[in-house]
Amino acid sequence: MIYLDNAATSFPKPKTVVEAVVRQMETIGGNPGRSEHQGGLAASRIMYDTRQKLARLLGIEDPLRVIFTLNATEALNLAIKGALKPGDHVITTSMEHNSVLRPLETLKKQSIETSLLKADKTGLVSLSDVRQALQPNTKMLVITHCSNVTGSIQPVEEMVKLAREHQLLSLVDASQSTGSIPYHIEKMNPDLLAAPGHKALLGPQGTGFLYMKPGVVLQELKQGGTGSESENLQQPLTVPDRYESGTQNAHGLAGLKAGIEFLLKETVEAVREHEKKHILQLKEGLSSIKGIRLYGPESIDQQGSVILFAIRDLDQTQLNYMLDQLYGVSARAGLHCAPLAHQTIGTFPVGAIRFSPGYFTTKEEIDQALSAVNQLASDF
Ligand SMILES: Cc1ncc(COP(=O)(O)O)c(C=O)c1O
Structure with a gap:
């Protein structure tokens, strides 16, 4: 997983x-x-x-x-x-x-x-x-x-x-x-x-x-x-x-x-550096996949360890389910208990998919998650 x-x-x-x-x-x-x-x-x-x-x-x-x-x-x-x-x-x-x-x-x-x-x-x-x-x-x-x-x-x-x-x-x-x-x-x-x-x-x-x-x-x-x-x-x-x-x-x-x-x-500083690398890798990787819309701040300095994206106008919850079932990637889709935030960025009511890496996430796992999203985006 x-x-x-x-x-x-x-x-x-x-x-x-x-x-x-x-x-x-x-x-x-x-x-x-x-x-x-x-x-x-x-x-x-x-x-x-x-x-x-x-x-x-x-x-x-x-x-x-x-x-x-x-x-x-x-x-x-x-x-x-x-x-x-x-x-x-x-x-x-x-x-x-x-x-x-x-x-x-x-x-x-x-x-x-x-x-x-x-x-x-x-x-x-x-x-x-x-x-x-x-x-x-x-x-x-x-x-x-x-x-x-x-x-x-x-x-x-x-x-x-x-x-x-x-x-x-x-x-x-x-x-x-x-x-x-x-x-x-x-x-x-x-x-x-x-x-x-x-x-x-x-x-x-x-x-x-x-x-x-x-x-x-x-x-x-x-x-x-x-x-x-x-x-x-x-x-x-x-x-x-x-x-x-x-x-x-x-x-x-x-x-x-x-x-x-x-x-x-x-140290929390080391956690931040580690997670920043993952978010940067995800930002770069997701933005190069056709059909992906990315949300959130431009600058990594204004972004924590959360990245939000949608694959075209498909059912994001269904796609997230497939990410888990077919590729073993556990993430969260939908409105994330924050409906007004989704209204603000224009993803309400469908929601979007959220990846949130942690201190134990590895670069290889991010590579695999990106390749799973790439596969899903090209299949649909
Ligand atoms: C920004 C924010 N506030 C509050 C909460 C609620 O946290 P808890 O589930 O520990 O009550 C969460 C949980 O996801 C959150 O992300």
């Missing part, structure tokens, strides 16, 4: 990730933050170590500002629903994933209004459009760092700066960049940043996080046991406990810790 669906979830995982999950399950009995016995303490330690290593990887000063979640969607919901109140206005973009668009759509019923900035045909949003959308009641700017449809990398640092100048909360959806495109949170300086652990951080599914800048307070979405202040019927206000109710995924976080350790050793 040639796996080119790392934008959905990374595969394969480093062996150390698998081993860490198994080791945790086999040898550690106990809930993190709950029990004073050895297993409970060991589970707590795993969570703390994972927080600390993630903080080191991403340039976060205080690891306690990392809130663990089930995935990026849960982190985005917490950030959006925890920050906004009736009467607020939000600025976001047409390149967002449904995990941003759907919570905002739901909040319309509570009189929370959204302005959607339309990106250009290559998926890039302009800073001046953000400026123009500002209103007296604008509370938040939500922006994806790297599009899961076109791979477009937004000028997120400038956008966050603009938001700060206008006292807006900035929320960055870093689902496609975390672990794949180097960034430093304290330099980017967002109020909130959400990402999954199961994509380029190489951890297991069921892991994700929300970073909250010191001073930012959100309404928690869940109340329950935290293992702290148990005498109090009110939800504790300390971070991260306020936002982490219920037994945490210590098994998954043990795996995430190993994924982060892998990246600390290899």
